[in-house]
Protein backbone atom coordinates (compact mmCIF):
# COMPACT_ATOMS: atom_id res chain seq x y z
CA UNK A 1 0.00 0.00 0.00
CA UNK A 2 1.74 3.13 -1.20
CA UNK A 3 -0.41 6.19 -0.90
CA UNK A 4 0.54 9.08 -3.14
CA UNK A 5 -0.75 12.53 -2.31
CA UNK A 6 -1.31 15.82 -4.06
CA UNK A 7 0.91 18.76 -3.11
CA UNK A 8 3.44 16.71 -1.17
CA UNK A 9 6.14 18.34 0.92
CA UNK A 10 8.60 15.58 -0.02
CA UNK A 11 8.56 13.61 -3.24
CA UNK A 12 10.90 10.84 -4.26
CA UNK A 13 10.93 9.52 -7.80
CA UNK A 14 12.40 6.23 -8.90
CA UNK A 15 15.26 6.49 -6.46
CA UNK A 16 18.02 3.89 -6.55
CA UNK A 17 21.10 4.01 -4.31
CA UNK A 18 24.03 1.66 -3.98
CA UNK A 19 27.28 1.73 -2.07
CA UNK A 20 29.90 0.47 -4.54
CA UNK A 21 28.46 -2.72 -6.00
CA UNK A 22 25.85 -3.14 -3.27
CA UNK A 23 22.38 -1.85 -4.04
CA UNK A 24 20.63 -0.55 -0.94
CA UNK A 25 17.50 1.15 -2.24
CA UNK A 26 15.49 0.08 -5.25
CA UNK A 27 12.89 2.07 -7.15
CA UNK A 28 11.60 4.20 -4.32
CA UNK A 29 8.62 6.34 -5.26
CA UNK A 30 6.86 8.19 -2.51
CA UNK A 31 5.15 11.41 -1.54
CA UNK A 32 4.77 12.74 1.97
CA UNK A 33 2.27 15.15 3.52
CA UNK A 34 3.25 18.34 5.33
CA UNK A 35 2.40 18.97 8.96
CA UNK A 36 2.79 15.32 9.89
CA UNK A 37 4.92 13.23 12.18
CA UNK A 38 6.28 10.49 9.92
CA UNK A 39 8.10 7.32 10.96
CA UNK A 40 10.44 5.21 8.85
CA UNK A 41 10.40 1.56 9.89
CA UNK A 42 12.37 -1.43 8.68
CA UNK A 43 14.89 -4.02 9.87
CA UNK A 44 18.61 -3.35 10.29
CA UNK A 45 20.23 -2.59 6.98
CA UNK A 46 16.88 -1.85 5.29
CA UNK A 47 18.21 1.46 4.00
CA UNK A 48 16.33 3.81 6.36
CA UNK A 49 19.28 6.15 7.01
CA UNK A 50 20.29 5.94 3.37
CA UNK A 51 16.82 7.02 2.31
CA UNK A 52 16.84 10.22 4.35
CA UNK A 53 20.43 10.98 3.33
CA UNK A 54 19.54 10.47 -0.34
CA UNK A 55 16.49 12.73 -0.02
CA UNK A 56 18.75 15.44 1.42
CA UNK A 57 21.41 14.87 -1.23
CA UNK A 58 23.99 13.65 1.31
CA UNK A 59 24.50 10.41 -0.58
CA UNK A 60 24.48 10.19 -4.33
CA UNK A 61 21.68 8.36 -6.08
CA UNK A 62 22.37 6.02 -9.00
CA UNK A 63 19.15 7.19 -10.50
CA UNK A 64 16.01 9.06 -9.56
CA UNK A 65 15.64 12.28 -7.62
CA UNK A 66 13.81 13.96 -4.77
CA UNK A 67 12.11 17.33 -4.49
CA UNK A 68 11.14 19.26 -1.38
CA UNK A 69 8.37 21.86 -1.29
CA UNK A 70 7.95 21.23 -5.03
CA UNK A 71 11.44 22.65 -5.60
CA UNK A 72 14.94 21.45 -6.24
CA UNK A 73 16.86 20.63 -3.12
CA UNK A 74 19.49 23.33 -3.68
CA UNK A 75 16.88 26.05 -3.50
CA UNK A 76 15.43 24.98 -0.17
CA UNK A 77 18.39 23.86 1.94
CA UNK A 78 17.64 26.51 4.55
CA UNK A 79 14.27 24.92 5.16
CA UNK A 80 15.71 21.50 5.98
CA UNK A 81 17.22 20.33 9.22
CA UNK A 82 18.91 17.04 10.06
CA UNK A 83 19.78 15.20 13.26
CA UNK A 84 22.29 12.48 12.33
CA UNK A 85 22.72 9.21 14.20
CA UNK A 86 24.51 9.85 17.46
CA UNK A 87 27.43 7.59 16.57
CA UNK A 88 28.25 9.63 13.48
CA UNK A 89 29.08 12.75 15.50
CA UNK A 90 32.48 13.64 17.00
CA UNK A 91 31.51 14.28 20.60
CA UNK A 92 35.05 15.22 21.60
CA UNK A 93 34.77 18.40 19.58
CA UNK A 94 35.50 21.19 22.12
CA UNK A 95 32.20 23.06 22.34
CA UNK A 96 29.55 23.69 24.93
CA UNK A 97 25.93 22.64 24.49
CA UNK A 98 25.08 26.30 23.86
CA UNK A 99 27.82 26.61 21.18
CA UNK A 100 26.38 23.61 19.34
CA UNK A 101 22.85 25.00 19.39
CA UNK A 102 24.06 28.49 18.37
CA UNK A 103 25.54 26.85 15.25
CA UNK A 104 21.98 26.01 14.28
CA UNK A 105 21.20 29.72 14.02
CA UNK A 106 24.06 30.50 11.60
CA UNK A 107 22.38 29.98 8.30
CA UNK A 108 19.74 32.57 9.10
CA UNK A 109 22.50 35.12 9.65
CA UNK A 110 24.06 36.92 6.71
CA UNK A 111 27.60 36.09 5.67
CA UNK A 112 30.16 37.67 8.09
CA UNK A 113 27.50 38.43 10.67
CA UNK A 114 28.25 37.09 14.09
CA UNK A 115 25.50 35.60 16.22
CA UNK A 116 24.34 38.07 18.84
CA UNK A 117 21.92 38.36 21.72
CA UNK A 118 18.91 37.35 19.66
CA UNK A 119 20.57 34.14 18.48
CA UNK A 120 21.71 33.32 22.00
CA UNK A 121 18.18 33.75 23.29
CA UNK A 122 16.84 31.49 20.55
CA UNK A 123 19.47 28.86 21.33
CA UNK A 124 18.60 28.92 25.04
CA UNK A 125 14.92 28.66 24.22
CA UNK A 126 15.62 25.59 22.06
CA UNK A 127 17.72 24.01 24.83
CA UNK A 128 14.81 24.65 27.18
CA UNK A 129 12.41 22.84 24.83
CA UNK A 130 14.47 19.67 25.18
CA UNK A 131 14.94 20.25 28.89
CA UNK A 132 18.68 20.95 28.59
CA UNK A 133 18.91 24.64 29.47
CA UNK A 134 20.62 23.85 32.75
CA UNK A 135 23.46 22.23 30.79
CA UNK A 136 24.05 25.14 28.38
CA UNK A 137 27.64 25.76 29.52
CA UNK A 138 28.62 22.09 29.78
CA UNK A 139 31.11 20.69 27.24
CA UNK A 140 29.36 18.21 24.96
CA UNK A 141 32.00 15.57 25.72
CA UNK A 142 30.83 15.74 29.34
CA UNK A 143 27.18 15.00 28.61
CA UNK A 144 25.50 11.59 28.70
CA UNK A 145 24.45 9.98 25.41
CA UNK A 146 20.81 10.94 25.86
CA UNK A 147 21.77 14.52 26.78
CA UNK A 148 24.00 14.81 23.71
CA UNK A 149 21.11 13.61 21.58
CA UNK A 150 18.85 16.29 23.04
CA UNK A 151 21.44 19.01 22.33
CA UNK A 152 21.49 17.95 18.70
CA UNK A 153 17.72 18.08 18.55
CA UNK A 154 17.88 21.60 20.06
CA UNK A 155 20.37 22.57 17.34
CA UNK A 156 17.92 21.33 14.71
CA UNK A 157 15.14 23.38 16.34
CA UNK A 158 17.34 26.49 16.26
CA UNK A 159 17.57 26.13 12.49
CA UNK A 160 13.86 26.98 12.34
CA UNK A 161 13.41 24.69 9.39
CA UNK A 162 10.19 23.39 7.88
CA UNK A 163 11.28 19.76 7.48
CA UNK A 164 13.23 17.89 10.12
CA UNK A 165 14.95 14.60 9.36
CA UNK A 166 15.88 12.75 12.54
CA UNK A 167 17.90 9.55 12.45
CA UNK A 168 16.99 7.52 15.52
CA UNK A 169 16.49 10.50 17.84
CA UNK A 170 15.36 8.25 20.70
CA UNK A 171 18.51 6.11 20.72
CA UNK A 172 19.98 6.24 24.20
CA UNK A 173 17.29 8.45 25.74
CA UNK A 174 15.18 7.27 28.67
CA UNK A 175 11.47 6.60 28.30
CA UNK A 176 10.24 9.81 29.91
CA UNK A 177 12.53 11.90 27.67
CA UNK A 178 11.37 9.90 24.66
CA UNK A 179 7.75 10.70 25.52
CA UNK A 180 8.59 14.39 25.96
CA UNK A 181 10.39 14.45 22.60
CA UNK A 182 7.44 12.78 20.88
CA UNK A 183 5.19 15.46 22.35
CA UNK A 184 7.56 18.15 21.09
CA UNK A 185 7.56 16.57 17.60
CA UNK A 186 3.76 16.40 17.68
CA UNK A 187 3.62 20.11 18.55
CA UNK A 188 5.96 20.85 15.65
CA UNK A 189 3.80 18.81 13.27
CA UNK A 190 0.73 20.56 14.66
CA UNK A 191 2.23 23.90 13.72
CA UNK A 192 2.75 22.77 10.11
CA UNK A 193 6.30 21.37 10.26
CA UNK A 194 7.08 17.95 8.84
CA UNK A 195 9.07 15.70 11.14
CA UNK A 196 10.52 12.51 9.65
CA UNK A 197 11.97 10.05 12.13
CA UNK A 198 13.92 6.83 11.60
CA UNK A 199 12.53 4.59 14.30
CA UNK A 200 13.26 1.12 15.60
CA UNK A 201 10.47 0.14 17.89
CA UNK A 202 7.43 -1.18 16.08
CA UNK A 203 5.37 -1.30 19.29
CA UNK A 204 5.50 2.46 19.77
CA UNK A 205 5.42 3.29 16.04
CA UNK A 206 1.66 2.85 15.94
CA UNK A 207 1.11 5.35 18.72
CA UNK A 208 3.71 7.94 17.76
CA UNK A 209 3.31 8.54 14.05
CA UNK A 210 0.62 9.94 11.75
CA UNK A 211 2.21 8.32 8.72
CA UNK A 212 4.55 5.38 8.29
CA UNK A 213 7.08 4.45 5.63
CA UNK A 214 7.91 0.75 5.74
CA UNK A 215 11.12 -0.12 4.02
CA UNK A 216 13.21 -3.14 3.28
CA UNK A 217 15.44 -2.02 0.42
CA UNK A 218 12.21 -1.78 -1.55
CA UNK A 219 9.38 0.43 -0.40
CA UNK A 220 6.83 -1.87 1.21
CA UNK A 221 4.34 0.76 2.33
CA UNK A 222 3.81 4.47 2.79
CA UNK A 223 0.59 5.84 4.15
CA UNK A 224 -1.45 6.81 7.23
CA UNK A 225 -0.39 4.69 10.20
CA UNK A 226 -3.81 3.14 10.69
CA UNK A 227 -3.86 1.91 7.10
CA UNK A 228 -0.35 0.52 6.79
CA UNK A 229 0.20 -1.04 10.19
CA UNK A 230 -1.20 -4.41 9.18
CA UNK A 231 0.03 -7.92 9.74
CA UNK A 232 0.59 -8.41 6.02
CA UNK A 233 2.72 -5.29 5.59
CA UNK A 234 4.68 -5.82 8.81
CA UNK A 235 5.48 -9.36 7.71
CA UNK A 236 6.51 -8.12 4.27
CA UNK A 237 8.78 -5.52 5.86
CA UNK A 238 10.42 -7.69 8.48
CA UNK A 239 10.01 -11.09 6.85
CA UNK A 240 10.47 -14.09 9.12
CA UNK A 241 12.44 -11.94 11.57
CA UNK A 242 9.34 -10.31 12.96
CA UNK A 243 7.57 -13.36 14.31
CA UNK A 244 10.61 -14.29 16.35
CA UNK A 245 11.01 -10.78 17.68
CA UNK A 246 7.54 -9.77 18.52
CA UNK A 247 3.84 -10.39 18.51
CA UNK A 248 2.30 -8.70 15.48
CA UNK A 249 -1.20 -8.74 16.97
CA UNK A 250 0.10 -6.84 19.97
CA UNK A 251 1.70 -4.18 17.74
CA UNK A 252 -1.56 -3.60 15.90
CA UNK A 253 -3.64 -3.61 19.07
CA UNK A 254 -1.35 -1.03 20.65
CA UNK A 255 -1.73 1.31 17.71
CA UNK A 256 -5.40 1.84 18.69
CA UNK A 257 -4.29 3.35 21.93
CA UNK A 258 -2.36 6.57 21.79
CA UNK A 259 -1.72 8.04 25.22
CA UNK A 260 -0.23 11.14 23.65
CA UNK A 261 -3.32 11.88 21.59
CA UNK A 262 -5.87 11.29 24.32
Ligand SMILES: Nc1ncnc2c1ncn2[C@@H]1O[C@H](COP(=O)(O)OP(=O)(O)OP(=O)(O)O)[C@@H](O)[C@H]1O
Pocket residue numbers: 019024042043044045046047048049050051
Ligand atom coordinates in the same frame (compact mmCIF):
# COMPACT_ATOMS: atom_id res chain seq x y z
N1 LIG B 1 28.85 4.55 3.77
C1 LIG B 1 28.53 3.28 3.49
N2 LIG B 1 29.33 2.51 2.73
C2 LIG B 1 29.02 1.24 2.42
N3 LIG B 1 27.90 0.61 2.83
C3 LIG B 1 27.05 1.32 3.60
C4 LIG B 1 27.32 2.68 3.96
N4 LIG B 1 26.30 3.13 4.73
C5 LIG B 1 25.44 2.10 4.84
N5 LIG B 1 25.88 1.01 4.16
C6 LIG B 1 25.19 -0.30 4.02
O1 LIG B 1 23.95 -0.03 3.39
C7 LIG B 1 22.91 -0.81 3.97
C8 LIG B 1 21.81 0.12 4.47
O2 LIG B 1 22.32 0.92 5.53
P1 LIG B 1 21.44 1.97 6.31
O3 LIG B 1 22.31 2.55 7.37
O4 LIG B 1 20.80 2.89 5.35
O5 LIG B 1 20.33 1.02 6.91
P2 LIG B 1 19.34 1.26 8.15
O6 LIG B 1 18.03 0.70 7.76
O7 LIG B 1 19.38 2.68 8.56
O8 LIG B 1 20.03 0.32 9.23
P3 LIG B 1 20.02 0.34 10.86
O9 LIG B 1 18.63 0.10 11.30
O10 LIG B 1 20.91 -0.82 11.17
O11 LIG B 1 20.58 1.68 11.28
C9 LIG B 1 23.55 -1.63 5.06
O12 LIG B 1 23.80 -2.92 4.54
C10 LIG B 1 24.84 -0.90 5.36
O13 LIG B 1 25.83 -1.79 5.78
